[in-house]
Amino acid sequence: MQIERREIIRELLGTKPFISLDELGRMFPDVSEMTLRRDIEYFEETGEAIKVRGGCRSVGFITAKPDDRVSERLKENVGTKRAIAKAAAEFLETGRSIFVDSGSTMRSFVEHVPGKRFSFTTTDPAVALELCKDGMSAVNMVGGRLESDNQTVTGLQATRFLSDINIDVAFLAPSGYSEESGFSVGNFNECELKRIVVDKAKVVVMLIDSSKFGKSLPYTFCTAENVDVIVTDSGVPETIVKHASLCGTKIVIADAPAEEKK
Amino acid sequence: MQIERREIIRELLGTKPFISLDELGRMFPDVSEMTLRRDIEYFEETGEAIKVRGGCRSVGFITAKPDDRVSERLKENVGTKRAIAKAAAEFLETGRSIFVDSGSTMRSFVEHVPGKRFSFTTTDPAVALELCKDGMSAVNMVGGRLESDNQTVTGLQATRFLSDINIDVAFLAPSGYSEESGFSVGNFNECELKRIVVDKAKVVVMLIDSSKFGKSLPYTFCTAENVDVIVTDSGVPETIVKHASLCGTKIVIADAPAEEKK
DNA sequence: GAAATAATGTTAATTTCTCACACGAAATTC
DNA sequence: GAATTTCGTGTGAGAAATTAACATTATTTC
Numbered sequence: 001m002q003i004e005r006r007e008i009i010r011e012l013l014g015t016k017p018f019i020s021l022d023e024l025g026r027m028f029p030d031v032s033e034m035t036l037r038r039d040i041e042y043f044e045e046t047g048e049a050i051k052v053r054g055g056c057r058s059v060g061f062i063t064a065k066p067d068d069r070v071s072e073r074l075k076e077n078v079g080t081k082r083a084i085a086k087a088a089a090e091f092l093e094t095g096r097s098i099f100v101d102s103g104s105t106m107r108s109f110v111e112h113v114p115g116k117r118f119s120f121t122t123t124d125p126a127v128a129l130e131l132c133k134d135g136m137s138a139v140n141m142v143g144g145r146l147e148s149d150n151q152t153v154t155g156l157q158a159t160r161f162l163s164d165i166n167i168d169v170a171f172l173a174p175s176g177y178s179e180e181s182g183f184s185v186g187n188f189n190e191c192e193l194k195r196i197v198v199d200k201a202k203v204v205v206m207l208i209d210s211s212k213f214g215k216s217l218p219y220t221f222c223t224a225e226n227v228d229v230i231v232t233d234s235g236v237p238e239t240i241v242k243h244a245s246l247c248g249t250k251i252v253i254a255d256a257p258a259e260e261k262k
Numbered sequence: 263m264q265i266e267r268r269e270i271i272r273e274l275l276g277t278k279p280f281i282s283l284d285e286l287g288r289m290f291p292d293v294s295e296m297t298l299r300r301d302i303e304y305f306e307e308t309g310e311a312i313k314v315r316g317g318c319r320s321v322g323f324i325t326a327k328p329d330d331r332v333s334e335r336l337k338e339n340v341g342t343k344r345a346i347a348k349a350a351a352e353f354l355e356t357g358r359s360i361f362v363d364s365g366s367t368m369r370s371f372v373e374h375v376p377g378k379r380f381s382f383t384t385t386d387p388a389v390a391l392e393l394c395k396d397g398m399s400a401v402n403m404v405g406g407r408l409e410s411d412n413q414t415v416t417g418l419q420a421t422r423f424l425s426d427i428n429i430d431v432a433f434l435a436p437s438g439y440s441e442e443s444g445f446s447v448g449n450f451n452e453c454e455l456k457r458i459v460v461d462k463a464k465v466v467v468m469l470i471d472s473s474k475f476g477k478s479l480p481y482t483f484c485t486a487e488n489v490d491v492i493v494t495d496s497g498v499p500e501t502i503v504k505h506a507s508l509c510g511t512k513i514v515i516a517d518a519p520a521e522e523k524k
Numbered sequence: 525g526a527a528a529t530a531a532t533g534t535t536a537a538t539t540t541c542t543c544a545c546a547c548g549a550a551a552t553t554c
Numbered sequence: 555g556a557a558t559t560t561c562g563t564g565t566g567a568g569a570a571a572t573t574a575a576c577a578t579t580a581t582t583t584c
Contacts, residue, residue, distance in 0.1 A: 002562060021540090032564050037541080050324065052314050053540070053572070062312065062324050125387030128408050135410040141387060143405020143415075143423045148394040149278050153403050157426070161405045161419060175277045186274040188288070215273050218289045264531065283571090294533050299572080315541070315571070 005031070006039055013049055017061035020054050080209050080233045080255070085109040087254035088171060088231040091205050092118060096168035099197050100127050102152035102190075105173035105207050113137075121165055123153040123193060140165065147189065154189035162196050170201035174208055176215030179243050182223035183208075184216050191219035198222045203229070210235025224249050267293070268301055275311055279323035282316050346469055347371040349516035350433060350493040353467050354380060358430035361459055362389050364414035364452075367435035367469050375399075383427055385415040385455065402427065409451065416451035424458050432463035436470055438477030441505050444485035445470075446478050453481035460484045465491070472497025486511050 005028060012019055024036040040056045043049035049056040085105070089112045092098060100106050102124030110130045120131050121140040132139040144158030172194060174183035183206065185191050198204055204227045213236060224230075224247040231252045244251050267290060274281055286298045302318045305311035311318040346367075351374045354360060362368055364386030372392045383402040384390050394401040406420030434456060436445035445468065447453050460466055466489045475498060486492075486509040493514045506513050 031562095034565080035563055038563085047325075050312055050314065050319065052312065057312060059324055062321055063309075125391050125403060128387050129413065132408045132410040132413060139408040139410070140419070141403065141405055141408045141415050143403055143419065146390050146394045146401040146403045148401070149280070151391065151394065153405075157402070157405070157423060161423070164419070176273060186277050216270065217273055217277070218270055296534080297532055300532085 006042065009039055009043070010048065013043065013056075013058040014060060016058060018052075018055060018057050019049075023055070081105060081108045082112075083254040084207050084209060084231050084233060085112045087252050088205055088207050088229075089113060090252075091169060091171075091203070091229060091231075092116075093169055094118060097121065097166050099167045099170040099172075099201060100124070100131070101170075101172040101194070101197075102127065102150065103173045105209075106171065109171060109173075109207060121162075121167065123158065124151060125153075126151065145189075147187070150187060150190060152190055152193075154187075154193050158193055159196060162193070162200065165200075167197060167201040169203045169205065170197050171205050171207060172197065174206060174212065174221070176212050176217045177206075177208055177240075178214050178216045179224075179240065181216035182220045183227070184218065184220045186217040186219065188219055191221045194221040198226050205229045205231060207231050209233055210237075213237055213240055223247075264301075268304065271301055271305070272310065275305065275318075275320040276322065278320060280314075280317060280319050281311075285317065343367065343370045343471065344374065345516040346471060346493050346495060347374045349514050350467055350469050350491075351375060352514075353431060353433075353465070353491060355431060356380060359383065359428050361429045361432040361434075361463060362386070362393070363432075363434040363456070363459075364389065364412065365435045367471070368433065371433060371435075371469060383424075383429070385420065386413065387415075388413065407451075409449070412449060412452060414452055414455075416449075416455050420455055421458060424455070424462065429459060429463040431465045431467060432459050433467050433469060434459065436468060436474065436483070438474050438479045439468075439470055439502075440476050440478045441486075441502065443478035444482045445489070446480065446482045448479040448481065450481055453483045456483040460488050467491045467493060469493050471495055472499075475499055475502055485509075 009019070009024070021033060021036060024039070025033060028036065040049065040051055043056060044051045047059065049058055050062070085108045088109060092113065094116050095118070097119045098121070100110060100120055100122040102122070106124060107126055107130065110127050113131065115134050115136050118137040119140070120137055121142060122128050122131065123142045125141065125146070128139050128141045131137060142153050142158050142161045144153040144161065145155040146153055175185045177183050185194065198221060206227050206229065208230060210233050224244055227249050229250045229252060230244060231254060234253050234255050236251065236253065241251055271281070271286065283295060283298060286301070287295060290298065302311065302313055305318060306313045309321065311320055312324070347370050350371060354375065356379055359381045360383070362372060362382055362384040364384070368386060369388055369392065372389050375393065380399040381402070382393050382399055383404060384393065385404045387403065387408070390401050390403045393399055404415050404420050404423045406415040406423065407417040408415055437447045439445050447456065460483060468489050468491065470492060472495050486506055489511050491512045491514060492506060493516060496515050498513065498515065503513055
């Protein structure tokens, strides 16, 4: 019986970090390997396990190490992100054509857009939905292939789409920045698109929290020379501030209010 | 150099939940696949990633929240909309180009799409986001002006976008249907777009609950002759069933199960 | 500069996985 | 209660992906 079997496996998942297919095979000699594979697939779908070669691993035993910056960043930077978003919103200009990048930083950003008449263009469906909520602004959704990784639109269609529009102010969020590599991301298509945007925009505003400084991802889409404003928090290294001023780039430092505790 | 490369991969692990070997191969064309495998192995050893078929997953993105998806699935209300959506999902064809309309009916519809490989195109950002969640299908977001009242993409850009793609099966949701006026909506641009879709699609499937029968909105985008399948519930008037069969349109009646179970 | 060590490349063998289809039992529908 | 559909399962071929063993090239160390 399927339900019983899966219940047993589920319990096993609670006691062991890894279960091999062989093991399951020995445990349930009456069912075929394929069935057990499908069971594992099921647990992968429910998010309880992760399929690996030869079996599966129980997510309950997967611990993000304390030095893991990812989980830290996901949780702790909310306040900072919001502060950055707020500060960046100052650079919005009524009636101009504004490009808004994709990603969690930008999703936070659009929540702070004042209810005025703007003309937005974006590559992020979630951003587009948020922006068109108030009904004040015109919202242009860039068409193209939607990547499941980063939920952004890219590809030939997107490129073509962008070539047809003008951009006055562009708000972008890189995944990393270093003096040597400039502003970079981890996805080639995403990089291509951002490059076009930077190229077309009259004013480029970067939203980047300080945890991303000193990092270089594989694909660089522009350098400080191309950027007008960098909005970040107080964790920005001094060397980067200096370098930016040499390039004529303004740096805006926005910190989360000390008493912000939700 | 190994250290640099691994540092880059480490950064990437911080931005993406999954990295494929192909991806790494494209990123570092100068090293062999084997080297990248060894890199992944290294990250598995440090506990930063988990080796899975085709690449690796970043532990930072693995969230252990038990029963979340399971309980959700069990809670799902088995309503008419779900029944219609489920019945309509039968007309999905793996590997074909599928168009999905905008609106709440379609948002419900995409929740019932089986996790197979499809190629989707849609005018609804929320639909697009949902579809790309599982990462199985290719999702094309139609670009253009996003209307705030119905949250659908329309306009010249959208038209042009659609003209570039082929549609095998189109799933559409009209706002009203009557024998005299056919399938209609309340927005001119929306109508224009749907008309194009109907025109291009080899198979047209309409999702329409019976409350919409007998209604005619200002803009008609097609008639029963153009439609291959109508999926609705048992409230459909007899006259409409007759008329449909005259036009060679198949009617699928999907009702919610009488008794709720599980 | 030579030996030692580490990093990477190459290839073949093996294993695992996926896919497509078939089958029977249970549930549903008429 | 018969027919149909759905669901869980089995099978086997074929296509990956992974491993392992060995060859080769950098890098370090003395």
